[in-house]
Amino acid sequence: MDKATEQRSRMGMVPTRNQILTLGDLEDFKNDILQEVKRIVKECASGVPGKKWLKSAEVKKLLGISHGFLQSLRDSGVLPFTKIGGSIYYDYDDITFMMSANKSA
Template identity: 80%
Template sequence: METTFQRTKTTGTVPTRDQIVTQGDLLELKEDMLQELKRIIKECVSGQPGKKWLKSAEVKKLLGISHGFLQSLRDSGVLPFTKIGGSIYYDYEDITFMMSTNKSA
């Protein structure tokens, strides 16, 4: 009895002993891992996240600020944001613009 290994990006199915992993599956895994590694390296070297939109937790970590301070930046209009459902997103370019305009000499 032979079963095939089906990999989905959302579930991350792990094969069992009786499943077969093809060379194609391994090549796809390799490409996925290389892309993710390149994104991480780019993020570390440039100091800039690999994505345009950041969630609140990512912004707090990036700037080293508390939830309350992030809330006050939103409330005062200093940091623009987009709210979709229950999640708040910030454009990385808006964050860098805010930091450069508020820089003191």
């Protein structure tokens, strides 16, 4: 949900089933959807996630590796991570650095 929608929601301006929508409301909705679709397409086309910090499941999917292999990368210090509570986060820049540093000619 974008900031404008959140603000309308807090102000009680999010329509219910029985309310009439204006053309402006529909235009805003269309723009919100288009913006999100463009972000998703850009992310998929570039292969670069749209965020800096990735969770373990995202890293495993990105690199096509198992949970055990990701664990061994952490344990060996090859891939730095940050643990907050029970969640482990990886900096996307650290992942790309690790891949570049281990690239063979």
